[in-house]
Amino acid sequence: DNPDDASTYLTNRAGSPICLQNFFNNEFCDHEESHNWIESFNPRSGELLAHVPSSTAGDVDRGVAAAARAFPYWSQTSRQERSDILMRIASTISDKKEMFAVWESIDQGKSLARARIEVDRAISNFRYFATYILHEEGSVRFVDGQPSTMTYEHRSPVGVFAIISPWNMPLYLLTWKIAPCIAFGCTGVAKPSEVTSITAFLLAEVFKQAELPPGVMNIVFGAGAEAGSALVKSPGVRGVTFTGGTSTGNCIRQDTVADIGKHVSLELGGKNPTLVFNDVDIEEAVRVAASAAFENSGQICLCGSRIYIHRQIFDVFESAFVEYVECNYRVRDTIGPVVSNEHYTKVRSYLQQAEEENATFLTGRVPTEKPQGGYWITPTVLSDVHPQSRIMREEIFGPVVTLCPFDTEAEAILLANDNSNGLASVLLTKDLARMRRVGERIDAGLVWVNCWLVRELGTAFGGMKSSGIGREGGAHSRDVFTNLRTIHVR
Ligand code: NAD
Numbered sequence: 181d182n183p184d185d186a187s188t189y190l191t192n193r194a195g196s197p198i199c200l201q202n203f204f205n206n207e208f209c210d211h212e213e214s215h216n217w218i219e220s221f222n223p224r225s226g227e228l229l230a231h232v233p234s235s236t237a238g239d240v241d242r243g244v245a246a247a248a249r250a251f252p253y254w255s256q257t258s259r260q261e262r263s264d265i266l267m268r269i270a271s272t273i274s275d276k277k278e279m280f281a282v283w284e285s286i287d288q289g290k291s292l293a294r295a296r297i298e299v300d301r302a303i304s305n306f307r308y309f310a311t312y313i314l315h316e317e318g319s320v321r322f323v324d325g326q327p328s329t330m331t332y333e334h335r336s337p338v339g340v341f342a343i344i345s346p347w348n349m350p351l352y353l354l355t356w357k358i359a360p361c362i363a364f365g366c367t368g369v370a371k372p373s374e375v376t377s378i379t380a381f382l383l384a385e386v387f388k389q390a391e392l393p394p395g396v397m398n399i400v401f402g403a404g405a406e407a408g409s410a411l412v413k414s415p416g417v418r419g420v421t422f423t424g425g426t427s428t429g430n431c432i433r434q435d436t437v438a439d440i441g442k443h444v445s446l447e448l449g450g451k452n453p454t455l456v457f458n459d460v461d462i463e464e465a466v467r468v469a470a471s472a473a474f475e476n477s478g479q480i481c482l483c484g485s486r487i488y489i490h491r492q493i494f495d496v497f498e499s500a501f502v503e504y505v506e507c508n509y510r511v512r513d514t515i516g517p518v519v520s521n522e523h524y525t526k527v528r529s530y531l532q533q534a535e536e537e538n539a540t541f542l543t544g545r546v547p548t549e550k551p552q553g554g555y556w557i558t559p560t561v562l563s564d565v566h567p568q569s570r571i572m573r574e575e576i577f578g579p580v581v582t583l584c585p586f587d588t589e590a591e592a593i594l595l596a597n598d599n600s601n602g603l604a605s606v607l608l609t610k611d612l613a614r615m616r617r618v619g620e621r622i623d624a625g626l627v628w629v630n631c632w633l634v635r636e637l638g639t640a641f642g643g644m645k646s647s648g649i650g651r652e653g654g655a656h657s658r659d660v661f662t663n664l665r666t667i668h669v670r
Contacts, residue, residue: 198230200377200401202239203384205246206394211402212238218374218403223289223517224554230287232377235402237410243369243398244416247340250395255337255365259313262363266310268390270303276386277303280379284351287378289516289555290476298352301635305355308637309363312654329670335662337365338443339418342411344404344432346424347373347519348479348577354380356652357421358397364661366419369398371408373424375520377401404428412436419443421660423481426575426601426646433649445650445660447481447642449575450603453596454484455618457589457609458492464630465608466500472606472632473581474509474559477516482604482626482633485576488595491585498583502542502561509559509579517555518578524555527578530571531560539571540564542583573599589618597623602644606632625651 199217201208211233218232233239254262273280277299284295323329341361345354354372361368372380384399400407404424412420412435419442422432429448436442454469472484489497509515518524524547531546544560559579565571572582586592596605605624609615619627625643628634635641638654652660 197228198378200230200232200381202233202235202243202401203381203387203399204243204395205398206388206392208384209242211235218401220287220375220377221520222286222554223519224286226521226551226554230378232374233401235400235407237406239402240369240400240407240410240414241416243400244340244411244414246395246398247367247369248416250393251337251339251367254362254367254393254396257365262365263310263314265390265392266306266359266363269386269392270306270310272386272390273299273303273306273383276382280351280382283378283382284376285516287376288347288350289519291514291516294476294516298349302351302355304637305352305359309359309657312638312658313363316658323668326670329668331666331668334665334667335364335658336665338661338663339366340416341366341368341419341421341443341661342414342417343368343370344408344411344420344422344424345370345372347375348476348481350376351379351383353423354383357423358383360652360657360661361421362392362397364658366661367396369400369411369417371400371402371404371411374401374403409435415439417442419445419660421445421652423447425449429648443660445642445652446648447652448603448646448648449577449601450481450483450643450647451486451573451575451599451601452482452484452604452606452624453599453622454487454606455586455592455596455608456487456489456493456497457592457607457611457614458490459610460493460608461610462493462496462500466497466504468606468608468630468632470501470504470508474505474515474579475633477518477557478559478579478581479519479577480633481577483577484604484606484632485581486572486596486599487581487583488586488592489583490592491587494583494585498542498563501583505543505559505561511556511558515559515579518557519555521551521555523578524551524557527557527576527580530574530576530578530580531557533569534562534565534571537566537569537571538564539569539582544580567595567598575601589614593618593621597621599623600646603647604628604643 216234222229281295542561544558602623604626640651642651
């Protein structure tokens with residue numbers, strides 16, 4: 181109802197490019213170099229959608245200063261007070277759910293149905309940490325042989341956090357870090373991806389409406405190499421929580437290595453295997469493997485992009501899979517585009533290579549060099565890809581999946597683990613003993629057996645090998661955002 185608020189602003193501007201603003205101290209403000217913008221495009225049409233501030237190190241400093249000023253007060257608030265505010269944030273997003281979902285779908289290209297699921301998950305992030313902090317248990321022990329000496333563990337918030345997120349699930353992944361940051365008494369500066377910044381802009385207005393005190397959460401928009409890098413390196417920042425690609429994670433690791441006290445949590449890329457054993461119900465296995473491959477056009481870090489199938493059922497699975505994908509993942513209808521021109525070109529280069537290496541295209545083809553009316557790529561199922569090919573080894577992060585046979589359980593484990601990443605995996609089998617035998621030997625922080633993308637916010641989320649450092653979720657998030665001291669009292 182307020183003509184000045186962000187959602188009214190966006191609604192009034194629908195159809196013409198939007199100019200976003202940074203959010204410091206609960207105020208929307210212009211960036212330093214106000215002539216300098218990053219252009220963000222609508223993935224469905226390729227048209228200019230938004231001008232994103234190209235923030236400088238000076239802008240980042242303003243955000244960090246605001247967060248640092250808010251920290252002494254916020255870190256001393258009661259858990260109940262923080263919980264109440266988090267609940268208000270959740271309810272305010274919930275009241276605007278459809279608006280968030282529509283803008284997420286426009287900005288990222290995902291279907292409205294998928295966007296609605298992610299907005300619901302964003303709301304759950306706030307509700308979960310709002311209640312988690314009220315029910316945390318602690319323990320006091322008495323030192324063995326010294327009954328008058330007790331010892332207990334105490335936690336305090338770390339300080340100002342840099343929160344940096346990618347473009348594939350913009351609101352959901354940003355709130356996955358903002359909610360615990362606020363809940364555990366830290367303050368922060370969040371930088372969403374410059375490719376999809378709109379729902380973060382809307383979230384800023386929610387913070388105002390929910391009366392989050394000024395400075396507790398600030399949002400800076402801009403490029404990774406400039407605003408992101410300045411944020412990570414800022415001496416005022418005492419922790420970095422990052423979701424994005426492995427090469428960016430490596431840069432952040434290098435940028436923080438000299439400051440040993442900085443908490444760093446990195447959730448990075450994956451090249452996840454799906455193992456299909458010969459005891460499965462084919463129809464059900466095809467359904468799970470296809471959704472793991474193509475949900476959000478394959479642009480989920482947890483997507484299963486390497487499917488290994490027991491040779492006895494390979495042919496049957498292959499033809500059922502191809503038929504299912506052709507019926508259920510129709511481009512422009514049930515599956516969205518990829519996010520940007522740059523990403524289109526990247527995914528296309530892998531498909532071009534597949535063609536040059538004589539892979540078999542069971543569905544899909546190499547898309548045109550120039551995208552035509554949006555960044556559309558037909559879901560592509562490949563077979564006959566060499567195990568050493570880049571297509572099998574690198575994260576493509578698009579609607580591309582490979583099918584390969586295996587003969588034994590041991591070989592399936594070897595193939596699954598033959599990759600530098602270790603984020604997620606799917607096992608499809610009815611054999612309970614095998615679920616454990618294989619599940620416990622896969623190099624993956626997340627193993628889903630006969631399911632995919634099931635989340636329980638209290639369990640550990642994160643990857644092994646190149647897929648990340650640390651875990652978040654429940655007590656793991658608490659460990660990221662708090663410092664632990666042990667106190668002995670005689
Ligand atoms: P990206 O690494 O290019 O960018 C992620 C964020 O980092 C963006 O906000 C970007 O601006 C910022 N950034 C870039 N360079 C930076 C630097 N030097 N310093 C600080 N910040 C910098 O990733 P993307 O292309 O946006 O997202 C796709 C990647 O994210 C994929 O690899 C995917 O697997 C990964 N991802 C991982 C998870 C997970 O939970 N493990 C979840 C979603 C996506």
